[in-house]
Amino acid sequence: MQQVDQAAVINDFLLEADKMSEEEQQAFYSDLEGLNKTYFPTPKQDLMHRSDKDEIWCYGGNGSGKTVFNLNEGVYHVTHQHPYSNRFENTPVKWWYACVDWDAQRELQPELIKYLPGWWIKKTTFRQRGIIDFIQGHDGGQIKFKSYKSGREAFQVARVQLMSGDEETPYDIYGEMKARGTGVGGIRRFVMTPSLKGLTWSYKKVYLTRAKTLDTRDVFNMHLDENITLDAGEIAAKKLEYVGAEYDARIEGKWRSFVGLIYDFDINTMLIPPFKIPSSWRRVAIIDPGTAVPCAVNWFALSNDYDLYVLGTYYVANKDIETHTRGIKAMSEKLDKYHGKADYERLVYFCDPAAAQERKEFAKYGIFTGTAKTSRVGITRLKQYMRPYPPNGKSKFFVLDGWGNDAFVDEMIDYKWKTTYTSMGQEAVDEPQDTNDHCMNNAKYAANYFPCLADVMKAAMAPPVEEAEWRPQSRVAGY
Numbered sequence: 362m363q364q365v366d367q368a369a370v371i372n373d374f375l376l377e378a379d380k381m382s383e384e385e386q387q388a389f390y391s392d393l394e395g396l397n398k399t400y401f402p403t404p405k406q407d408l409m410h411r412s413d414k415d416e417i418w419c420y421g422g423n424g425s426g427k428t429v430f431n432l433n434e435g436v437y438h439v440t441h442q443h444p445y446s447n448r449f450e451n452t453p454v455k456w457w458y459a460c461v462d463w464d465a466q467r468e469l470q471p472e473l474i475k476y477l478p479g480w481w482i483k484k485t486t487f488r489q490r491g492i493i494d495f496i497q498g499h500d501g502g503q504i505k506f507k508s509y510k511s512g513r514e515a516f517q518v519a520r521v522q523l524m525s526g527d528e529e530t531p532y533d534i535y536g537e538m539k540a541r542g543t544g545v546g547g548i549r550r551f552v553m554t555p556s557l558k559g560l561t562w563s564y565k566k567v568y569l570t571r572a573k574t575l576d577t578r579d580v581f582n583m584h585l586d587e588n589i590t591l592d593a594g595e596i597a598a599k600k601l602e603y604v605g606a607e608y609d610a611r612i613e614g615k616w617r618s619f620v621g622l623i624y625d626f627d628i629n630t631m632l633i634p635p636f637k638i639p640s641s642w643r644r645v646a647i648i649d650p651g652t653a654v655p656c657a658v659n660w661f662a663l664s665n666d667y668d669l670y671v672l673g674t675y676y677v678a679n680k681d682i683e684t685h686t687r688g689i690k691a692m693s694e695k696l697d698k699y700h701g702k703a704d705y706e707r708l709v710y711f712c713d714p715a716a717a718q719e720r721k722e723f724a725k726y727g728i729f730t731g732t733a734k735t736s737r738v739g740i741t742r743l744k745q746y747m748r749p750y751p752p753n754g755k756s757k758f759f760v761l762d763g764w765g766n767d768a769f770v771d772e773m774i775d776y777k778w779k780t781t782y783t784s785m786g787q788e789a790v791d792e793p794q795d796t797n798d799h800c801m802n803n804a805k806y807a808a809n810y811f812p813c814l815a816d817v818m819k820a821a822m823a824p825p826v827e828e829a830e831w832r833p834q835s836r837v838a839g840y
Contacts, residue, residue, distance in 0.1 A: 371471045376491050383473045383484050395839030400476055402458030405587045406430040412435070412579045415542075418567050419552045421583030421614040424591065424599060427552035432458075432473050434550050438523050439502045448546060449522055457541070459534070460509045460527035463626075467492050470506065477504075513537055526551040532562045532594065555610040560775050564616055565628075569692050572629040586613045614681050623740060623793060625747055626773045627756075633734065635761040637700050638662050638672065644812050647733055647803035648689070648712045650719035654678055656685045657799035659769060660696060661674060661807045667814060671694060671748045671760040674800060676768035682719060686726040693763065711806060738813075739805030740793065743812040757814065769800040778803045 363799040381389075389744060402410060409417060409430055417434075421427035437443035447681070458473070460466055470493050481498045481833055488494035488506070496504040507515060509531055516537035523544050524538040538549055571580040592808055601614055609615045629746070638644075658675040675692045677685065710731035712720045720730050746758035760766050773778045779792045793801070 371474050375471065375474075375493070378485055378487065386485055387479075387482070388550060390784050391484045399662065400429075400433045400436075401590075402430070402433070403587055403589050405581065406433075409579070409581055410434060410443070413446065414577060414579045415547070416578040417551070417581070418557050418563070419581045419583055420568065421552060421581075421768065422585040422612045423554060425583035425585050426588045426590070427554075427583050427614075428469070428472070428527060431527060431550055431552045433476055434718055435504070435523060435525050436473070436476050439504060440478060440675060441500070448548070448719055452522070453498070453503075454523060454690070455505065455519070455521045456523040456525065457505045457507050457516075457521050457538075458525045458527070459507035459509060459516075459530065459538075462508050463488070463492055466506050466508065467525070473504075509782065512820040516541065520547075522547055524549045527553070528562055529553045529556060529561060532566075536554070541572060543830055555614065555795070562615070565771060569628040570632075573632075583614045585614075622804065623776045623778060624744060624773050626758075626770075626771060628774065631747070631756060631759050631771060632762050632766075633759050635699070635763055637791075638670070639665075640701075641665060642809070643740045644672075644709075645807055646693075646710045647806045648710060648716075648723070648728075648730060648801045649802045650682070650716045650723070651678065651799065652681055655768075655799050657768070657803055658689050658692070659800055659803040659807065660693075661811075662806075663811050666757075666810065668757045669743075669808075669811060671769055671804075672700075672767055673761070673764035674766045674769045676765060676800070682722040683726050686723060686728055690726060693716060696764070711810075713802065713806070733806035734809040739808040742808040742811070743804055744815055746808075758824055769804075772800045773804070774788075 378386055378389070397558045403426055406426055406429070409419060412431075419427045419430065435456045435458060438446070438449055439456045441450065441454075452699060458469070460469060477496070481500070481502075482496055483499045484497040486494045486497070493506055495506065496606060498504075505521075511529075516534050519541060520543070521541040524541060524547065526535075526538070526549070530538065532673060540546075541547060542549065551563075555564070567574075567578070571578070585591075600608070603611050642662045642664055644660065646660045649657045655676050655678040660672040660674075662670045662672055664670070673692055673696050675685075675689050677688055680688070702715075710728060711728040711733040712723065714732045720732070722731055734770075743758070747756045749756055760770060776798065777794050779794055
């Protein structure tokens with residue numbers, strides 16, 4: 362039977378199966394057994410199946426084969442037929458497959474049935490006509506379907522061996538999916554096309570940190586060209602549908618490159634484990650006050666070798682100045698406890714120069730601040746610290762992991778120049794964005810209190826001045 366006939370048969374079955382008895386359903390699956398599509402993984406899909414990590418993320422273009430991988434990875438595990446893993450040997454596997462909503466499940470479920478062997482299926486229970494709630498296996502295993510729109514609560518309580526997500530999983534649901542695998546050796550598989558809406562949480566917490574999480578997570582990219590099941594003409598036609606950033610995401614499976622990113626921040630080399638700073642280092646704290654919007658405070662330190670560090674961050678919204686003062690003092694005490702009280706005696710606070718009234722209120726509750734310098738060279742100076750320098754080619758800017766610094770990193774990797782749209786497309790303009798920039802304001806203010814690194818490095822790398830050779834002067838003037 363041709364593939365299109367198989368799909369029609371499955372779709373017709375799903376529309377009527379809720380009225381069928383268990384015996385009638387099993388008879389259908391037995392008849393379907395000879396029609397099921399054989400899965401021949403592409404080289405990239407096979408590479409992902411070989412991964413033994415607890416978590417796999419695949420960022421792929423449309424039609425690259427990422428969803429086919431995800432479906433068959435689950436089929437392998439739930440039927441105990443995985444070619445490379447016996448992680449759940451002799452254990453009935455509970456598998457949850459989640460996607461954006463139930464309409465998406467309506468499209469995905471027939472694709473799963475194409476690969477799921479009929480001999481494993483015992484019973485199919487429907488959520489509504491045409492949409493499966495769960496599939497029960499003869500060995501006690503189960504496939505349960507979920508929708509992100511059902512919210513975090515729908516992903517609680519149970520212990521589940523395998524969690525699969527199709528398209529980007531909301532961050533709170535992702536946390537629940539991790540928790541469901543506790544105590545049962547749970548694993549997670551996620552596939553998605555990079556978002557065109559911006560740099561989302563998975564870009565910041567998964568994609569950017571991939572080099573630091575190799576022990577527990579593998580991150581893959583799938584290009585449309587890697588789907589060897591498509592003919593060249595079909596691939597060429599798909600490529601003609603998109604241009605620019607949309608081509609990057611939907612064809613190459615790459616996160617779009619935004620016009621005008623200000624800082625070249627590499628989270629894999631610049632986010633480092635915390636350590637105790639010496640008392641000789643210069644340090645400063647900058648406050649960007651806010652009540653409805655976040656109040657951001659960042660603590661900075663400069664080493665004797667001109668390495669600039671972000672030590673900690675306080676980032677809280679919807680509080681008054683008195684409450685912020687208590688929070689800032691509490692954060693300072695935590696830093697004091699870690700680094701040693703004596704190390705912080707030289708700390709100086711500065712505040713946004715436009716916040717004269719807030720400075721008075723902070724002083725009222727015990728935090729006395731100077732007025733931060735507003736020079737625009739702050740961004741230029743900070744960028745200088747991020748450049749690679751000899752002898753090891755590393756930058757001189759670092760953020761200590763933890764200590765509330767997630768907020769600082771989130772702003773930095775998405776901090777852009779304002780843009781304007783012209784007849785020639787999107788162009789950057791020489792002015793930073795004025796949203797989600799509280800820590801970034803602090804950073805550019807702080808850079809003004811530290812040396813201009815370009816001047817420092819220029820002086821350090823300049824060749825030594827040779828003394829002029831002494832010669833006896835002629836007694837004749839002009840010679």
